[in-house]
Amino acid sequence: MPSVNLHLPDDHAPAPHAATDALRRFNRFYTRFAGVLGPGYMGSELSLIEARILYEIATGQPVVSKRIVETLSVDPGYLSRILRRFTQLGWIARTRGADAREHPIRLTAAGEALFSQLDRTTAASTSATLAHLSPGEQAGLAERLAWIEARLAGVPLPPPAVRPWRPGDMGLITAQQAVYYRNAYGWGDAMEVLIGEITSRFVRDFHAGREQCWVAERHGELLGSVFLVAESDEVARLRLLYVDAAARGHGLGRDLVGRCIAFAREAGYAELVLWTHTVLASARAIYADYGFTIEKVETHDEFGKPEQSEHWRLAL
Amino acid sequence: MPSVNLHLPDDHAPAPHAATDALRRFNRFYTRFAGVLGPGYMGSELSLIEARILYEIATGQPVVSKRIVETLSVDPGYLSRILRRFTQLGWIARTRGADAREHPIRLTAAGEALFSQLDRTTAASTSATLAHLSPGEQAGLAERLAWIEARLAGVPLPPPAVRPWRPGDMGLITAQQAVYYRNAYGWGDAMEVLIGEITSRFVRDFHAGREQCWVAERHGELLGSVFLVAESDEVARLRLLYVDAAARGHGLGRDLVGRCIAFAREAGYAELVLWTHTVLASARAIYADYGFTIEKVETHDEFGKPEQSEHWRLAL
DNA sequence: CTAGTTAGTTGACAAAGTCAAATAATTGAC
């Protein structure tokens, strides 16, 4: 069940500082916004840090102060005093750990009660700030927050998984490429019709063993695709090679082309041909690396403006 | 050039607190992350607030303290002292305003130099945190940050614009609906084929004046669509009504259906029919409100599991 | 001209946070 990311930046003008500026701007915005969300756990007497310390204790019981110091980067001395106060207030109890230097912390019943109370209050208050958003927007928000967090935390994205096509894929592939070439190169309806025809014809006439389409996806997001179709008994054609902007620069295009070549050899074709455009520099580089050579160059007008196209060929 | 948002939550289990939890989680994450980004403008002697005050001055020159107090919600007394220090350090100069109670602030040459220095440092440091992201990811990040900021700041989304179809739309409509019904209801390939056939046949046989398709979009994002096709000279059929999760609850579906009815009346049809499924509760409610009535109910198995479908009809 | 407001400042504090030294327990080398 792949989906496609179609807010594509075009190849030409990827403003170099855009992301930096966006993050800085967001930073200014968010510190103010979080301030509005309330200093710490709202309503209570707790400061932000106290609230977060309480959170760490509640969610990590039993926890040693060292761990809190690390996760919250709080001064150990400062923490020690806060913990002493929590103990005096009867919210936490400190035990003796296996390592007697440590004093593992647990919430007392009173502490649990306080925490769950606070937790409900903040949840309600956060929920209230979100009230003006529709359920769809809320879902969109949650998804984007999670994505950003994962990316900023440096969680590396798993490499896209490449698999043969399934029936559900064609509509997305068509839409993705149509939108992309329109946005990035201003190509028009004829391009879209062409893509649609290629994909629908592929499904209709699919000849297993002689033809194949590979799809790269990650977390249900469509990141790339390529088609290998039979031109004749001897000649195979590579079509619609595409790698999403979000996945470029990791050799995915190369991988896809490599699969086509291997499959074509396996299937006993004598040569592999393809048609591409001169503007598509990174695709061309891949073809050249695999030993394809240009047979013919011609300029056409079909996509609404003159484009130079190229016929490439590889003997297998 | 519409695009589609296809990370759809399904209709059935929209966990009610998901967004709240996501925001709270993000909040914990981001305060830590922003802390790493450095207290204020890194490297410098400035605290976070001082840096932000300097930023406000630099970007808003000349600015009066009242405005800073408001935008940064800083205590006026505290601000006053900070500004005095800035003045002593030769970073800012205070003039006399038209209103002599105000003391508009400007950066001195030294202040400008300091600010641009700091600005470059932070930009570089932010940029460094982003270095491990690919250009595609950076673009995705920037876009998501902007979206979140707008939504959290309460900037209301403009209502989706509804317009007649254009050639580029069909692939996206097909992909969007195919993905949605698959995710939300588990409907299979037959559904997808059906949608594809409807859209491609619509384009092929399009009879202007007797048929139409409307598309709702916002910021290039496809949010909904509906088709009106000729069944016979007397009968029009409404097909593929769809509203994206992100746009539900604002009467868009109602609007689309209303356009179909008005168009069908205008074109001189005697009746309007449609086929839908019992599970699609919100669509059904719209049909009922417009006076459609159920003619026939039947259960079929085409989408991979038994579904109850309904034939509705409206006399025009 | 006067009472009420507004922008900004000041004094007197309280809260928050830091740093280095101290304590108590553990580990590893011999």
Next chain:
DNA sequence: GTCAATTATTTGACTTTGTCAACTAACTAG
């Protein structure tokens, strides 16, 4: 086993940060 080095936590002595209320000077409306 002993002892130096290390680790987890605490304590004391601070500085910085932030708050509150009272105050001054300037403006506004009647």
